[in-house]
Amino acid sequence: MGEFWPVRDVLTYLTGSWRVERTVRDLASDAEGRFTGTTIFGPLEEAEPLEDAGLLHQESGTFVWQGVARPAERTLRFLPGRDPGTALVQFSDGRPFHDLDLTSGRCVADHPCAADLYRGEFTVRDDHHWRSVWRVRGPAKDLVLTTGYARLA
Template identity: 75%
Template sequence: MGEFWPVPDVLAYLAGSWRVRRSARDPASGTEGRFEGTTTFRPLGDGGLLHHESGTFVWQGVARPAERTLRFLPGASPGTADVRFQDGRPFHDLDLTTGRHLADHPCSADLYRGEFTVRDADHWRTVWRVGGPAKNLVLTTDYVRER
């Protein structure tokens, strides 16, 4: 087995609760922040999952509550997902059948480029590199399944 763990059905894999640790780094200024919390993926009536993340984000020494909600819907191919914002706008596709996926999301003049990797049944990671006139960030998130 290589460094990535193939996932035949991304929605089945993600279902449940995960502990989340995220680092946020601005490579230009060296400023760093962190998020710690939980993410739950609950079933939706349409076969998808409702993703809800909540926790604490610390940036420049200031801690604030933070949360977000996404919708992970069945994708175009079996075992894949179509990820959307809570209001239904498209975010990115997700195909972990090889254990690794790259996705882009344009946001105004900035570009979010995501890399998703699965290590095993209970560990996966996302790395979003954000570049453009408004933002320059690297967001690295590690997920560990809660048992």
């Protein structure tokens, strides 16, 4: 088996609950924060009957930055892509975020946001572990966000 684990059906692979551990590193100041929590990939409730259903990604946990712990959450939508190994990722309000193609077990995606560029690398290690690394660069940002996901039983 190679370094990456190919995914035949992204939405089936992601469905369920995942333990999340994320580090956020500000390369300009060398400050580092940490998020721990869970992500649940469940069915989209508002899917129209004739439309292929996607997944609702709901993440919640605690983010600690400079010694201060705060609750944190985010919601994304994962819609079917052009084939089962791909998905279209949207923000909760339906704005496009990035494409995701895990047919090889690895994907690089860009998301321009105002003056910043978010470049994400997604890697799948096996049926129970995957990871994302986002590099964020812009006039006021120089960050690396590294997230590990482990499937919960």
